[in-house]
Amino acid sequence: MDVSEPSPSVADGAEHHLDPRAVTVDRIAGWIVFGGMALAQLIALALVAIFAPIPLWVKMGLLGLVWPAAAAGLAWLAHQWPVVAHRHASYRVDDEGIEIKQGVIWRRVINVPRSRVQHTDVSQGPIERSVGLGTLVIFTAGTEHARVQLHGLDHGLALRIRDHLLLSGGGDDV
Amino acid sequence: MTSDHRLHPASFLFSIGARLRQQALPIVVLLFSAGSVGFGWQIWLLLALVPYTLIAIARTLTFRYRYDEHELVIRTGLVARNERHVPYARIQNVDGVQTVFHRLLKVVDVKVQTAGGNEPEATMSVLPVAAFEQMRQRVFEGRSRAQLEPTSKAEAGDVPAAPRAKTLLALSPKDLLTYGFVEGRGMVVIAAVFGLVWEFGMADSFVPSFEPGKPPVPTGGAFRGLARSVYSRAEDLFTSLAIAAVTIVALLVVVRLVSMVWAMLRLHGFRLIREGEDLRTEYGLLTRVAATIPLRRIQTLTLREGPLHRLVGRISARVDTAGGEAGQNAPPDRHWLAPIVERHELPALLAQVLPVLALDRLEWQSVHPGALRRILKKKLLVSLLICLPLARWFGWWGLSALVVLIPWSMVSARWSASALGWAVTDELVAFRSGWLWRQTTVAPFARVQAVMFHESPFDRRNQMAGVRVDTAGAGDLSHRVAIPYLGRDDAQRLWRRVAHEAAGRSFRWS
Numbered sequence: 001m002d003v004s005e006p007s008p009s010v011a012d013g014a015e016h017h018l019d020p021r022a023v024t025v026d027r028i029a030g031w032i033v034f035g036g037m038a039l040a041q042l043i044a045l046a047l048v049a050i051f052a053p054i055p056l057w058v059k060m061g062l063l064g065l066v067w068p069a070a071a072a073g074l075a076w077l078a079h080q081w082p083v084v085a086h087r088h089a090s091y092r093v094d095d096e097g098i099e100i101k102q103g104v105i106w107r108r109v110i111n112v113p114r115s116r117v118q119h120t121d122v123s124q125g126p127i128e129r130s131v132g133l134g135t136l137v138i139f140t141a142g143t144e145h146a147r148v149q150l151h152g153l154d155h156g157l158a159l160r161i162r163d164h165l166l167l168s169g170g171g172d173d174v
Numbered sequence: 175m176t177s178d179h180r181l182h183p184a185s186f187l188f189s190i191g192a193r194l195r196q197q198a199l200p201i202v203v204l205l206f207s208a209g210s211v212g213f214g215w216q217i218w219l220l221l222a223l224v225p226y227t228l229i230a231i232a233r234t235l236t237f238r239y240r241y242d243e244h245e246l247v248i249r250t251g252l253v254a255r256n257e258r259h260v261p262y263a264r265i266q267n268v269d270g271v272q273t274v275f276h277r278l279l280k281v282v283d284v285k286v287q288t289a290g291g292n293e294p295e296a297t298m299s300v301l302p303v304a305a306f307e308q309m310r311q312r313v314f315e316g317r318s319r320a321q322l323e324p325t326s327k328a329e330a331g332d333v334p335a336a337p338r339a340k341t342l343l344a345l346s347p348k349d350l351l352t353y354g355f356v357e358g359r360g361m362v363v364i365a366a367v368f369g370l371v372w373e374f375g376m377a378d379s380f381v382p383s384f385e386p387g388k389p390p391v392p393t394g395g396a397f398r399g400l401a402r403s404v405y406s407r408a409e410d411l412f413t414s415l416a417i418a419a420v421t422i423v424a425l426l427v428v429v430r431l432v433s434m435v436w437a438m439l440r441l442h443g444f445r446l447i448r449e450g451e452d453l454r455t456e457y458g459l460l461t462r463v464a465a466t467i468p469l470r471r472i473q474t475l476t477l478r479e480g481p482l483h484r485l486v487g488r489i490s491a492r493v494d495t496a497g498g499e500a501g502q503n504a505p506p507d508r509h510w511l512a513p514i515v516e517r518h519e520l521p522a523l524l525a526q527v528l529p530v531l532a533l534d535r536l537e538w539q540s541v542h543p544g545a546l547r548r549i550l551k552k553k554l555l556v557s558l559l560i561c562l563p564l565a566r567w568f569g570w571w572g573l574s575a576l577v578v579l580i581p582w583s584m585v586s587a588r589w590s591a592s593a594l595g596w597a598v599t600d601e602l603v604a605f606r607s608g609w610l611w612r613q614t615t616v617a618p619f620a621r622v623q624a625v626m627f628h629e630s631p632f633d634r635r636n637q638m639a640g641v642r643v644d645t646a647g648a649g650d651l652s653h654r655v656a657i658p659y660l661g662r663d664d665a666q667r668l669w670r671r672v673a674h675e676a677a678g679r680s681f682r683w684s
Contacts, residue, residue, distance in 0.1 A: 096673070096674060096677035096678075097673065097677050099673075103628075105630075105631055106628065106629075106630050106631075107628065107629050107634075108626055108627065108628040108629075109626065109627040109628070109669070110624055110625070110626045111624065111625045111626070111627075111669065111673040112623075112624045113622075113624075113673060113676045113677035114677060115676075115677060115679070115680050115681055116622075116623045116624065116676065116681055140623040140624050140644070141496065141623050141646040141681070142623030142624050142644035142645060142646055142648075143644060143645070143646065143647070143648045144624075144626075144642070144644045144648070145623065145624040145626065145644045148624065
């Protein structure tokens with residue numbers, strides 16, 4: 001019942017890392033979040049420094065030491081975390097289904113059998129689009145994993161995986 | 175063949191009733207406040223119901239349905255006409271609910287449900303009882319005819335023309351009393367009653383304050399007044415402790431009694447019936463429920479037994495069902511297979527319902543031996559957290575609670591660790607947990623949607639991992655197949671196996 005596919009099949013059963021460009025995408029997203037958080041922190045600390053009845057040297061310390069330190073920590077995280085996350089993320093596609101490995105501290109591997117895929121989306125955010133990546137979203141009838149995401153794939157590859165997952169026709173004829 | 179049917183003439187009454195119930199609170203408030211001030215502008219508000227009544231009557235008069243050869247056709251609307259065709263083959267459920275009022279008028283509230291969407295395809299409020307029976311018959315006949323036609327289905331050959339109904343389980347009043355006793359549902363009812371009493375207690379102290387000359391009564395209602403008078407007579411510590419103990423025992427007894435009464439009302443005449451490929455449950459004294467559970471929609475089975483269940487050798491069984499392609503949006507449904515059944519009768523019952531779920535052949539395996547230590551650590555941490563505020567209030571004496579909490583943690587950790595178990599057969603994966611309330615959930619591979627292998631930092635340190643099995647229709651709070659504290663290799667193997675077995679079976683809605 002297996003349909004033979006064009007030569008470079010995505011269902012090779014081997015573990016693949018995500019596209020290296022995913023690190024760039026995550027970094028840009030991380031920097032945007034970081035920028036927002038650092039700004040919010042700065043405003044909060046400034047308000048404290050202006051209105052709180054605390055000695056001047058504490059205020060100087062807050063603005064001159066605490067904020068730069070926190071901001072530096074966040075910046076490092078925004079820059080370095082995507083690399084670590086990328087090292088721990090992978091996927092594997094075979095004739096039976098797809099397996100997605102994610103997580104650095106809490107690690108998880110989700111396996112979705114091909115016959116349980118209800119439908120799939122391939123989406124592209126603005127940053128992803130600029131570097132040609134896409135996110136594969138798999139919908140199942142489950143509850144906890146009703147929506148399984150794999151982000152950081154080459155857009156063309158994401159489309160091919162989607163086609164592969166849907167080729168079996170699914171079994172959801174009512 | 176295609177003659178039109180209508181709703182019961184009294185339908186509009188129920189329509190208004192439903193509307194009133196939605197707005198019960200404002201109306202009650204209105205009546206109460208009217209009592210003190212006299213009817214004035216409030217009465218005009220009731221006039222707002224008049225247009226609604228007219229609409230309800232119009233709706234009742236324009237609602238038509240008919241049985242075509244392959245589908246149920248429903249026409250509604252006076253101004254904007256709507257005609258809906260529901261093929262028999264797609265109808266999953268024809269459910270009927272009767273409250274006391276419905277039964278007085280010999281009518282029933284009918285919901286026709288299909289696989290798609292999370293709303294009933296058609297709500298017929300209300301039909302005469304005879305029409306309900308007729309609809310059920312027509313729909314099921316039409317459905318088995320539709321099933322015979324396509325050749326794709328393997329079971330097409332052995333679908334009987336008219337499914338014969340067979341009662342699988344009928345609960346006697348004695349069973350229901352046992353059920354009420356062991357489940358202890360009384361707390362819910364007590365809470366509701368208490369709420370009411372409190373409300374009225376508030377009213378007691380609230381209403382007299384309107385009357386001039388009388389000082390407002392400081393007590394908050396009869397119950398609190400009674401409690402206070404009893405307590406004020408207790409001179410010494412011993413007497414008040416004794417009163418407290420008696421009160422607690424009395425409360426426990428009352429809770430059980432209320433629970434038994436509740437069970438008698440709610441589950442009166444419970445019957446589980448198999449009709450072809452459907453299960454039907456019927457129960458209720460005041461509100462009569464008749465629900466259909468298509469066997470194919472059953473996703474998982476959950477067994478539950480508490481300490482009292484074990485004492486009388488009973489167990490309760492529920493199934494989770496899910497319907498609709500919009501599975502993630504549809505609310506999960508839990509159905510009683512057997513609110514209570516004798517333990518040794520369960521295998522026979524399951525064999526008649528779902529032969530796949532043969533639980534007697536399960537070989538339970540325990541989790542990693544290191545689980546005990548990890549559970550114990552967690553419980554000790556919780557004990558400490560409980561003690562901290564006590565120590566804050568009572569000084570060092572607060573820590574004396576640890577004398578009880580530490581041995582308790584050790585014992586309960588041992589019991590919970592040994593209660594954890596999992597099993598795999600060629601057809602299903604099962605998981606059990608809990609030592610006081612023991613729950614067992616069974617998921618057939620054909621119903622498994624996704625499998626997750628997961629490890630936390632603590633898992634990694636102990637060479638452990640967990641496996642979670644996702645199915646459709648599992649609620650957030652329901653017991654599910656989520657096996658923690660497995661040895662890493664065991665977890666890996668189990669996860670691969672479940673994924674492989676699930677992939678090899680096709681999953682069908684409907």
